[in-house]
Amino acid sequence: MLNIFNSEMDFIIDWERKNMDVTMKDVAKLAGVSLSTVSRVLNDSSLVREETARKVKKAVDKLDYQINDSARILRTNTSNLIGVIGAGMERPFLANLLKGIEAEARERGFALIYGDSDGELEKEQSYLNIMKQKKIDGIILITTNYYNDLLSIVKNYKIPVVFASGYINDPEISCVTVDNVAAAYDVVEYLCQVGHQDIAFIKGPDLDLLASQERLRGVKLALRLSDIEYDPKRFIEGDFTFESGYSAAKKIINKFPDVTAIFAFNDEMAVGVISYLKEHNIKVPEDISVVGFDGIELGKYIDPALTTIKQSGYQLGLRSIEILNRVINQEKIEDNKVFIPHKLVVRESTNKLNEFTTNKEVISNNRG
Amino acid sequence: MLNIFNSEMDFIIDWERKNMDVTMKDVAKLAGVSLSTVSRVLNDSSLVREETARKVKKAVDKLDYQINDSARILRTNTSNLIGVIGAGMERPFLANLLKGIEAEARERGFALIYGDSDGELEKEQSYLNIMKQKKIDGIILITTNYYNDLLSIVKNYKIPVVFASGYINDPEISCVTVDNVAAAYDVVEYLCQVGHQDIAFIKGPDLDLLASQERLRGVKLALRLSDIEYDPKRFIEGDFTFESGYSAAKKIINKFPDVTAIFAFNDEMAVGVISYLKEHNIKVPEDISVVGFDGIELGKYIDPALTTIKQSGYQLGLRSIEILNRVINQEKIEDNKVFIPHKLVVRESTNKLNEFTTNKEVISNNRG
């Protein structure tokens, strides 16, 4: 008995001295079993005697054994790795989306490999290649532009994919997103209901086919139903930054001095708008109402607090991983277009036309 | 010649039919050379004839060969993978930091594996394990809490590491950060210079030993030099969110109704403060001056525009990878504590005590 203990110690000390990586072979040796048995214990195989398993686990602990992931991936061809390709992830909404993705991936035993494409197809391709080489199990795309090219590449690669925060009209592709059409519709409908007829819009980049174009559709639909003429000139192109909201507001005020409401397709641009208007002594909401989109935290703390469509990036992230996991497991997915809830949150930046009372915060019913 | 062409085609078509992964073996076969030669060509080895290399490259293109990364990692023990463990990465400053890390890592041929620890030691450990199993070449830590425990683990793991956005007083550990002491000092010095004596502070979580504690040191130093008594009660603990700034402001106003300035240790909390003050008809900066820290984009667009310390998260990210790369390559690093520049940006949220003019934006000299 003492002998065994001594040789065990020698073994371990030997390792420390050499400072090498511990492999399954070492564990097997220390536990006095074969490689196969160690592997079985590590993978919770049922066909190993309890006592043997205990021995092995003890050896694993003693040696502080860590699996060599590359070897496992090489053999099994599955990596427990999910790729995330995003663009503009520093935007608060998308940062929260990433956080949700991360949390749920972690929960399900996936690690994340992350790349920012800046919306450039070339970078997206390059990341796709790298990720493929790393044998990712699936991929989440949070990208907005050029989706046609990218899509064909992804399909060609035959990697399970989920588009997060974007709707793609292709029955093979799973998407998780807010219902941009309905949400944008809600905004315009609300503005019309409180009397606004002369509305200007700040959309996203024209290349953004996934979110901005959908919101545009919702707007057009609502305008039609409210018998307001669709005037393309009233749609200024922004890029979802504060700055672009600011400068879009400038254009709007110069070209359409009579607008009573501005709907920016995200909150940052709306904040930019408010900043410009206040700077030029245009009162929000008394002179002009402003609506944003996303419902980022910030909206509650600016003055006036921002009316917006609230959606949860974090939830969107969770759902995306959930769906992706189903695709990876080849589960049947009844409906691969998933819409997360949204709410129109009316705060202080909007007002009934020509009234000067301050709204209290009202939350409309969920329409998602 | 025709024969060769035909057999080539057959070969390729065969692959497409079977839809299997192309390996080096296939490339070798098609090119009519050995595995070793293919490997050499792929790794730009100099000792291969140009003509042979051409043949191989042609075969690679034809078959659209992609390397199997796991096999390569298994053999070489280097992954070109950098781990990033962060906490609270949805904060704009840190989101930009991640963007910088990503950009520079990409530039240098590294991919990123990313985990959010929520500042929990357990998760940090868990990610560290996973990343070690994946044989990451190095790791960037953007974490704030518990650093003592974490540090010993990291050191024990012997993985090249850089702490980004945090200073650690350990000569072995590389850090890239703004000089928090100097920057906080600058803020207080400025406030004192314009006449403020009664200042309240909103610090970060007490667990944050990397940024908040350093800023605290800078504040104390400046107070001492300005002959202002250090009163711990005037330091309210926040957690870097809008909300915590808002509620900290409430506490401050209730307990210390005579403060003339509030210095929040980040911009979001400062925005929360301003929100609270305006809501309670306390004018900023006429009644109370407010200063933030970080210089996030938003600060320019709120009303009043925020006086703050500006530092670039993106630059911080770039530098972090640069330093990490040096550590990985075991280059000698003359000084492993790197400070990125910072500026005190005076905007509209601060004022000379008892004056009511509006400041124009003034940018002080870089002190970093």
Place this chain on the structure above:
DNA sequence: AAAATTAATGAAATGGTTTTCAAGCTTCTG
């Protein structure tokens, strides 16, 4: 108690690269 099952284990093949070592070719030197 012998035969037939079933359970537990081990040996060896496998996955796709890199790298060492040796061998085959060229080319150069004397």
Place this chain on the structure above:
DNA sequence: CAGAAGCTTGAAAACCATTTCATTAATTTT
């Protein structure tokens, strides 16, 4: 022209885990 030296190339080992197949041990059945 023989031998040395330098280029190119290929064969085979190594990296570390998983998994199939065969074998041995334990249990049940007759």
